Amino acid sequence: MAALESPPKLSGAPPPREGAGGSRCSEISTELIRSLTELQELEAVYERLCGEEKVVERELDALLEQQSTIENKMVSLHRMGPNLQLIEGDAKQLAGMITFTCNLAENVSSKVRQLDLAKNRLYQAIQRADDILDLKFCMDGVQTALRNEDYEQAAAHIHRYLCLDKSVIELSRQGKEGSMIDANLKLLQDAEQRLKAIVTEKFAIATKEGDLPQVERFFKIFPLLGLHEEGLSKFSEYLCKQVASKAEENLLLVLGTDMSDRRAAVIFADTLTLLFEGIARIVETHQPIVETYYGPGRLYTLIKYLQVECDSQVEKVVDKFIKQRDYHQQFRHVQNNMMRNSVTEKIEPRELDPILTEVTLMNARSELYLRFLRKRISSDFEVGDSMASEEVKQEHQKSLDKLLNNCLLSCTMQELIGLYITMEEYFMRETVNKAVALDTYEKGQLTSSMVDDVFYIVKKCIGRALSSSSIDCLCAMINLATTELESDFRDVLCNKLRMGFPATTFQDIQRGVTSAVNIMHSSLQQGKFDTKGIESNDEAKLSFLVTLNNVEICSENISTLKKTLESDCTRLFSQGIGGEQAQAKFDSCLSDLAAVSNKFRDLLQEGLTELNSTAVKPQVQPWINTFLSVSHNIEEEEFNDYEANDPWVQQFILNLEQQMAEFKASLSPVIYDSLTSLMTSLVAVELEKVVLKSTFNRLGGLQFDKELRSLIAYLTTVTTWTIRDKFARLSQMATVLNLERVTEILDYWGANSGPLTWRLTPAEVRQVLALRIDFRSEDIKRLRL
Amino acid sequence: MSMEDYDFLFKIVLIGNAGVGKTCLVRRFTQGLFPPGQGATIGVDFMIKTVEINGEKVKLQIWDTAGQERFRSITQSYYRSANALILTYDITCEESFRCLPEWLREIEQYASNKVITVLVGNKIDLAERREVSQQRAEEFSEAQDMYYLETSAKESDNVEKLFLDLACRLISEARRNTLVNNVSSPLPGEGKSISYLTCCNFN
Numbered sequence: 001m002a003a004l005e006s007p008p009k010l011s012g013a014p015p016p017r018e019g020a021g022g023s024r025c026s027e028i029s030t031e032l033i034r035s036l037t038e039l040q041e042l043e044a045v046y047e048r049l050c051g052e053e054k055v056v057e058r059e060l061d062a063l064l065e066q067q068s069t070i071e072n073k074m075v076s077l078h079r080m081g082p083n084l085q086l087i088e089g090d091a092k093q094l095a096g097m098i099t100f101t102c103n104l105a106e107n108v109s110s111k112v113r114q115l116d117l118a119k120n121r122l123y124q125a126i127q128r129a130d131d132i133l134d135l136k137f138c139m140d141g142v143q144t145a146l147r148n149e150d151y152e153q154a155a156a157h158i159h160r161y162l163c164l165d166k167s168v169i170e171l172s173r174q175g176k177e178g179s180m181i182d183a184n185l186k187l188l189q190d191a192e193q194r195l196k197a198i199v200t201e202k203f204a205i206a207t208k209e210g211d212l213p214q215v216e217r218f219f220k221i222f223p224l225l226g227l228h229e230e231g232l233s234k235f236s237e238y239l240c241k242q243v244a245s246k247a248e249e250n251l252l253l254v255l256g257t258d259m260s261d262r263r264a265a266v267i268f269a270d271t272l273t274l275l276f277e278g279i280a281r282i283v284e285t286h287q288p289i290v291e292t293y294y295g296p297g298r299l300y301t302l303i304k305y306l307q308v309e310c311d312s313q314v315e316k317v318v319d320k321f322i323k324q325r326d327y328h329q330q331f332r333h334v335q336n337n338m339m340r341n342s343v344t345e346k347i348e349p350r351e352l353d354p355i356l357t358e359v360t361l362m363n364a365r366s367e368l369y370l371r372f373l374r375k376r377i378s379s380d381f382e383v384g385d386s387m388a389s390e391e392v393k394q395e396h397q398k399s400l401d402k403l404l405n406n407c408l409l410s411c412t413m414q415e416l417i418g419l420y421i422t423m424e425e426y427f428m429r430e431t432v433n434k435a436v437a438l439d440t441y442e443k444g445q446l447t448s449s450m451v452d453d454v455f456y457i458v459k460k461c462i463g464r465a466l467s468s469s470s471i472d473c474l475c476a477m478i479n480l481a482t483t484e485l486e487s488d489f490r491d492v493l494c495n496k497l498r499m500g501f502p503a504t505t506f507q508d509i510q511r512g513v514t515s516a517v518n519i520m521h522s523s524l525q526q527g528k529f530d531t532k533g534i535e536s537n538d539e540a541k542l543s544f545l546v547t548l549n550n551v552e553i554c555s556e557n558i559s560t561l562k563k564t565l566e567s568d569c570t571r572l573f574s575q576g577i578g579g580e581q582a583q584a585k586f587d588s589c590l591s592d593l594a595a596v597s598n599k600f601r602d603l604l605q606e607g608l609t610e611l612n613s614t615a616v617k618p619q620v621q622p623w624i625n626t627f628l629s630v631s632h633n634i635e636e637e638e639f640n641d642y643e644a645n646d647p648w649v650q651q652f653i654l655n656l657e658q659q660m661a662e663f664k665a666s667l668s669p670v671i672y673d674s675l676t677s678l679m680t681s682l683v684a685v686e687l688e689k690v691v692l693k694s695t696f697n698r699l700g701g702l703q704f705d706k707e708l709r710s711l712i713a714y715l716t717t718v719t720t721w722t723i724r725d726k727f728a729r730l731s732q733m734a735t736v737l738n739l740e741r742v743t744e745i746l747d748y749w750g751a752n753s754g755p756l757t758w759r760l761t762p763a764e765v766r767q768v769l770a771l772r773i774d775f776r777s778e779d780i781k782r783l784r785l
Numbered sequence: 786m787s788m789e790d791y792d793f794l795f796k797i798v799l800i801g802n803a804g805v806g807k808t809c810l811v812r813r814f815t816q817g818l819f820p821p822g823q824g825a826t827i828g829v830d831f832m833i834k835t836v837e838i839n840g841e842k843v844k845l846q847i848w849d850t851a852g853q854e855r856f857r858s859i860t861q862s863y864y865r866s867a868n869a870l871i872l873t874y875d876i877t878c879e880e881s882f883r884c885l886p887e888w889l890r891e892i893e894q895y896a897s898n899k900v901i902t903v904l905v906g907n908k909i910d911l912a913e914r915r916e917v918s919q920q921r922a923e924e925f926s927e928a929q930d931m932y933y934l935e936t937s938a939k940e941s942d943n944v945e946k947l948f949l950d951l952a953c954r955l956i957s958e959a960r961r962n963t964l965v966n967n968v969s970s971p972l973p974g975e976g977k978s979i980s981y982l983t984c985c986n987f988n
Contacts, residue, residue, distance in 0.1 A: 405827060414827070414855045421858040472828030472859045479862035585831045588846060592866050 028052075131164050139184040142191040151199060152217075155224035158192050162226055196225055200234075207238040220293045228294055229301065236305030239282050243275070243306070247313040250274050251320065265354045268321040269361035275313050276369035279306055283376060297384025300377050300396070304403055307373075311408035314366075318412050321362075325355050331419045334426045349430040352423055359420045360468035366413045367469040367577065370404050377403075417473050421465075425480045428461040432484060436492050441542070446549040446668050454489055455557045459564070466568060471582040478565070478589040485558065486596045490603065493554070496547040497607045501615045502540045545666045548607045552671055555600035562594045608671065612678040616659070620679070623655050624686045628693060632700030633773060639699045649707040653714045656683075660718065676719045683715070684726045691733055695773050701737035708734050729759045736760070736768040742779040745769065749785055791835055791844040795955045797948075798863050800888060801873035802881040803852030806907040809938035810873065811849045814948050819939050826851040828859050836952060843952045864895035868958075869903065869951055876906040876935065877914040882922070889929060899962075901954055903932045905947060910937040 028045055036042050138157040145154035199221050206214035215238055222231025254271050257263075263270055283303065290298050322328055330352065336344045381396045404410065435453035442449075458481045465477035573583050630647040631638075660679070664672050696704060708730055715723050724731075739745055745765065748756065760768065762785035769780045799807040808826050812818045815832040830849040835842055848867070850860035864870070872888055874881040885904070892902060904926040906917065919935060926933035932954075936943040 402824065405824060410827075411855070418855045418858045421862070425858075470828075472856075475829070476859040476862040479866065483862075483865050581831045584833075585829065588831065 134160055135164060135188075136184070139188050142188060142195075146191060146194065146198075151195065151202070151221055154191070154195050155199070155221040158188075158195055159224035159226075161188055161192070192225070196227065199225065200230075203234055207234070207241070216289060220289065223294050228298065232290070232294065232298060232301045233305060235286075236302055239286070239306060240309035243278055243282070243309050244313065246278050247275050247316070251316060254317075254320065266358045266361055268317060268325070269358050269365060271317050272314065272362055273365045275310065275317065276365055279310055280369065280372055282306065283373075287376065287380075291380070295384065296380055297396075299380035300400065300403070303373055303377060307403065307407050307409070314409045314412060318416070321358075325358070327355065327359075327416075327419065330355065331423060334423050338422070338426055338429075346430070347426075349427045349434070352427050356420060356424055356427060356464060359416050360464050360473075363413050363417055363420075363468040363470055363473070366409055370410065371575070371577070374400065374404055417468060417470055420468075421473060421476050421480070424461050424465060424477060428457060428481065428484055429488065431457045432489060436489070441546055446546070446666070447553050448546050448550060450492075451550045451553050451557070454485075455554075455561065458485065459561060462561075462565065463568075466565075466572070469572070469577055471572075471577060471585060474569075475585050475589040478586075478593055482589075482593045482596055485554070485593075486599060489554075490596075490599060493547055493551050493600075494603060496543060497551075497603070497610065499540065499544070501544040501611050502537045542666065544607075544611070545663070548604060548611070548671055549666075549668045551600050551604045551607060552668055555597045555604065558594065558597035558600065562590055562597075565590060604671065605674075608674050608678060611675065612682060616675070616679050617682055619659055620656070620682060621686055623652050624683065624690055626652075627687070627690045632694055632696040632704055634697065634699050634703065636699065639703060642703055649710050653711065656714075657718075673720055676715075677721045680715050680719060680721075680723050680726055683711075684730060687711075688730055688733070691730070692767065692771070694771065696737050696771050697774050698738075698740070698772075701734070701739075701772065705734040705738050732756075732758060732760050733768050736765060737772060739769075739772075742769060742775050742783060745783065745785075791842040793841065793843045793952075793956055793959060794846065795843065795868040795952065795959075796846045796848065796863075796866055797869045797871060797951065798848045798850060798860075798867040799871045799873060800850055800860065800891075801852060801871075801905075802875070802878075802884050805852065805873045805875040805878065805881050806938050807852065807871075807873050808849050810871075810905070810907060810936065810944060810947070811847050813938040813941055813944045815847065817941075819941075825853060826856075828856055829863060834948075836949060838949065838952055838956065841956070843956065845948065845952060847948075861891065861895050864892065864900075865897055867896060867900055868955055869901040870896060871903050871905055871947070871951070872931070873905045873907055874917070875908050876917050876922075877908050877911045879916040882906075882917040882925075885925065899958075901932075901951070901958065902929075903934065903947065903951055904929070906933070906935040907938060909935045909942060910940045 028049060033042075033045060036045060138161045141157040142154050142161075145151070145157060199218050203215065203218035203222075206218060215235070219231055219235045222228065222234070250271050254267050257267050261267070283299075283306070286302070287299060290302055330347070333344070333347045334352070337346050377400050381393075381400070385393050385396060432454050435450045435457060438453075439448050439450040462474070462477050462481055465474045468474070569586060573586075627648055634642070656679075660672075660676060663675055667675065691704070708727070712723065712727050712731075715727075735748065736745065746752065748754075749758070749765075758765075765785060766780050766783065769775055769783075770777060799811060801807055803825060808823050808830065809819055811830070811832055812820055812823075815834045826849060828851055832847045832849065833844065834847065835844045837843070848863050850856065850863065870892060872885065872892070874885060876882075892900070896902075904922065906919070906922050909915075922935075923933055932950075934943055934947050934950075936947055938944060
């Protein structure tokens with residue numbers, strides 16, 4: 001086809017409308033030629049005609065050349081004609097075939113559907129026939145089985161009958177043998193009732209005789225008769241009796257236990273443990289039977305019945321515990337003691353120790369037991385509820401929560417723990433008070449005994465609360481420990497610091513008076529007079545420094561306590577104790593405890609400031625003031641003399657060294673470090689003051705520079721802090737005092753300051769420049785800074 | 786603390802007789818739920834809600850305590866660190882109102898003296914069963930110098946207002962404390978207690 005189209009395209013370009021036909025082949029008409037008269041014109045026309053002829057000839061040649069190709073094409077086209085007709089026929093045939101096949105397929109599938117329906121109906125019919133046969137079989141079987149006392153078989157028949165579609169039974173009654181079946185059905189129903197009665201009776205006998213195989217035998221039959229609830233209730237009745245008799249036995253043993261027995265102190269916790277273990281064993285043993293014969297999701301019912309017995313046994317044990325250990329009485333006694341201005345004789349905290357341990361142990365056992373029940377019931381529900389709706393699952397979860405949260409065991413334990421917390425608080429407070437009262441300090445130690453003692457006690461109390469496995473109990477104890485440390489114990493240390501660091505020099509007698517007043521004041525506040533008192537200044541000094549160390553260790557100990565508790569509790573939380581909020585509650589309470597650490601740090605800072613201002617400053621100030629008596633307006637000779645006989649700085653350094661040595665020996669490195677830092681700041685500030693009161697000449701400035709360098713060099717060796725910063729202003733003052741000329745300052749100022757950051761204001765620079773007696777004030781005034 | 790994204794952190798503790806609706810108030814506020822047939826709270830429950838007040842993020846730690854007597858020693862241990870207490874009673878239960886003085890004694894004994902206490906009469910949706918008149922409650926709260934509000938956790942009446950108003954008051958209280966703390970420098974040995982309530986301002 002393409003070949004047919006292409007020739008006109010090939011030749012169509014050069015002469016316009018060349019293939020359009022011969023009518024208008026030339027522009028020159030015959031008339032025009034005839035009208036021509038001039039030879040010249042004729043020749044011209046002839047010429048043009050010749051040209052045209054040539055063109056036409058060329059075109060004709062080209063067309064003729066194409067003739068054969070076109071003919072070939074025509075031939076092949078002619079050949080194609082019959083083929084096309086063939087294809088058309090084939091296509092029609094194919095379409096016909098497809099339609100046919102389609103119809104056929106539809107036909108077939110509708111037949112298949114019919115067949116399927118027929119098959120289903122057939123199955124149903126067979127099923128129904130089977131059912132009817134079964135029914136007959138059951139009717140016959142039950143009688144025989146009952147006669148043979150084969151109750152399992154009988155129950156199986158009844159079960160089969162109960163499982164049958166009720167419509168089947170209806171249908172069988174409509175059959176030819178309707179009346180007979182009716183009679184048989186009646187028999188079957190009778191047999192059902194009879195079997196129920198027999199099983200109940202036999203079960204009762206078996207439980208009475210404690211015949212476990214028989215009990216289990218009939219227990220398995222109940223669900224076959226559709227008596228799930230009854231079976232479980234009767235079976236648990238039997239189990240409860242076992243629990244009860246065992247528990248009574250155990251309780252009798254307790255009452256007979258010798259007080260010297262190794263476990264005597266925790267005998268009630270042990271009894272509860274035995275009870276819980278017994279029930280757990282029962283659950284373990286019988287769960288498979290219940291699961292197999294009653295289906296999943298029934299364990300809840302069994303445990304619900306068992307828990308009632310458990311509760312009543314727990315009640316008995318706890319009652320005995322309360323009576324024998326005087327639990328309530330002890331609590332009331334503690335409560336009275338905790339009231340302000342209590343007159344009753346204080347209960348010795350040590351006496352509470354065993355009972356507190358036992359209560360936490362009891363609670364830990366209960367938590368363990370309840371957790372066991374929760375896990376078992378939950379997983380049993382899970383199996384049963386795998387296809388159930390969300391609502392059913394929630395309903396089950398709710399009933400489980402209700403069972404475990406509201407059972408008497410939970411409530412009883414909550415009550416015991418409630419009283420425990422108050423008693424543990426009393427134990428903690430009283431023991432801490434005792435540790436404070438018995439505080440001793442051994443020479444060579446940085447801290448005194450009470451810090452270690454107090455933290456030992458706090459740790460013990462929180463640890464005991466933790467051992468109860470109750471998160472609320474633990475959190476409550478953490479809260480109470482926070483209170484104890486933050487207010488009571490911090491107050492003790494605070495009061496000690498308030499007594500002040502006694503001054504030694506006579507200028508500070510005044511200060512001594514204030515501290516005496518403070519002592520009186522704080523002693524009155526504490527409600528007792530500190531008999532130890534402050535016997536000598538040295539002792540008072542030591543007491544102050546030891547207290548500073550104590551405060552610092554407290555702050556550290558609290559952080560350590562927090563970390564220890566955190567790691568102790570990760571184990572607890574990994575067991576999923578206390579629900580999803582447990583961790584959050586614990587973290588919050590613990591962070592409150594940790595915050596107390598900062599309060600001790602603040603207290604330490606205050607104590608240090610106090611020490612610095614009352615002990616360091618009054619000493620350091622006169623030493624610095626002697627700087628004023630050393631002239632810095634000196635000649636060469638004096639300068640050299642100073643070189644040999646240092647007039648001020650060496651003595652000052654010596655004094656500082658001596659003073660700090662006293663603190664270094666009796667303060668912890670951290671505190672000592674802070675104190676030296678405070679001291680260096682003080683030195684820097686005070687020295688600046690005296691420098692501004694002195695006058696200098698060139699050599700005096702140089703002398704001061706030397707002195708400052710020695711001082712900085714010394715202070716750098718005693719502190720771990722960088723002190724350059726503190727002495728930046730003084731160093732810059734030395735630079736100013738060392739200038740040759742007033743204008744030389746401009747080499748260091750402004751754009752020329754380089755890496756130096758000036759800490760002196762322009763006014764201060766002028767002030768320092770004015771200290772140089774050899775600088776003229778006009779020059780200084782003229783400076784542009 | 787500085788790592789977390791809030792400007793203020795406050796501890797609010799709900800107290801009051803059992804069954805007055807403390808848990809429902811907290812649930813309504815924190816989760817927008819009113820769970821019917823709510824069981825008695827065991828020990829303490831703990832919820833957190835962060836709200837924005839005037840462009841500032843306020844994290845509220847809400848401790849919902851059990852009203853039953855046997856949990857008293859647990860709940861009391863939370864009073865001292867509380868910034869605010871919500872003392873709740875049930876307007877349809879005279880008994881819960883009559884117990885209020887006893888609760889106030891507890892607050893007096895255990896809570897910090899800076900604590901803000903709000904009195905809440907809950908269950909106003911059960912107006913037809915009201916046993917405690919609004920006037921009586923208002924008089925009582927006035928005498929005790931407490932803020933008073935009536936709520937319905939069920940109908941969500943005033944619940945949001947209760948917590949948000951409280952948060953506002955806590956913020957202004959915290960601001961005032963920082964000011965006071967900044968002005969007076971601590972006396973030697975006195976140990977200015979810098980509660981986290983004030984530190985969190987620096988976050």
